[in-house]
Amino acid sequence: MILGGLALVFILAGLYFALIQAPPDAYQGEVQRIMYLHIPSILTAYLSFFIVFVGSSLFLWKREKRDDILAYAGAEIGVLFTGLTIVEGSIWGKPTWGVWWTWDARLTLTAILLLIFVGYLMLRSLIEDENRSAVCGAVLGIIGFLDIPLIHMSVYWWRTLHQPPSILRPDKLPWENVHPSMLIALSINFLAFLLLYFYFLSLRIHVGEMQEEVKRIKLYGVV
């Protein structure tokens, strides 16, 4: 609950910084403000699928249900943030690039990421045997996560319409690409997304635990 409230405060502060306090971009003007959502969204999605990777690996190693609950939760929220990223990217792309979508390596690999994890969610609800569902999910979750380094490197390895990273890169400091006045707004929004993410994750894990509890009660009777 505290996490949710804190997320709300930071979202409101983030909106203020992104829409009012931060200056427009010298080249792109006002539309560049979509960056304050687009970058936090994709970084949160990356984090979420990293959590799927960790949960899946731990589950395959130790076979503990709680790791599977973590992975499943991460996949569900990751799909949400990947979808958001693609929608925001399209809205940003149309006025700047001139197109809503193009099949360059970065966009194609991101579409693949979304499809892999939509597939993951379908697989989980399709397989009725619980243990098999968790094992298949864990394998797919680990494979799916491996798409993220490809997405990240795609703008270096291949010719793309999408620009190289502004923040996640070892050769330049963040404020060399993003002016400090904009970096503040970006950081607050990233923090807001992280808080929101962990709020969602805790809720979703709680749901997973309750589902386990219900199954247990159904099998063995009340408590």
Next chain:
Amino acid sequence: MGRTKRFLIGGVIILAALSYLIYGGMREAIVYFRTPAELKAQEQSSKGKSLRLGGMVVAGSLQKDLKNLTYRFQITDGVASIPVYFHGVPPDLFSEGKGAVVEGKMGADGVFLATTIMAKHAEEYSPPQTGEPSYPHSFVPGRDEKKP
């Protein structure tokens, strides 16, 4: 059983879309655009084929006819440059000296006939400098009307 069937159909659709994207999409994405030098080298084999050409819009090369919405310009990679003809509305960020990717076909006369122009932009963001016209390329409806 009905639920399982629905999910199976959905799964098959997702699997098909995934394989299409991985094989077809990535094969295309690996050579997302050709540079003018590459296109010049493959002029014969690429004639009439739909493809993308990318590079910098040569400064001073842009001729616009706003009445007929036609644009003529050169795209260069620093080695070779190719003249491009476009009829339509280019994106706001399309301008001379900046990166662009165009989609279309190589014409018989050596002019690239573009059907789509896409503008590339850098990963750098900064506020407008004092004194310089603020964000000249921005998408702001009605902005052009205010221009003297």
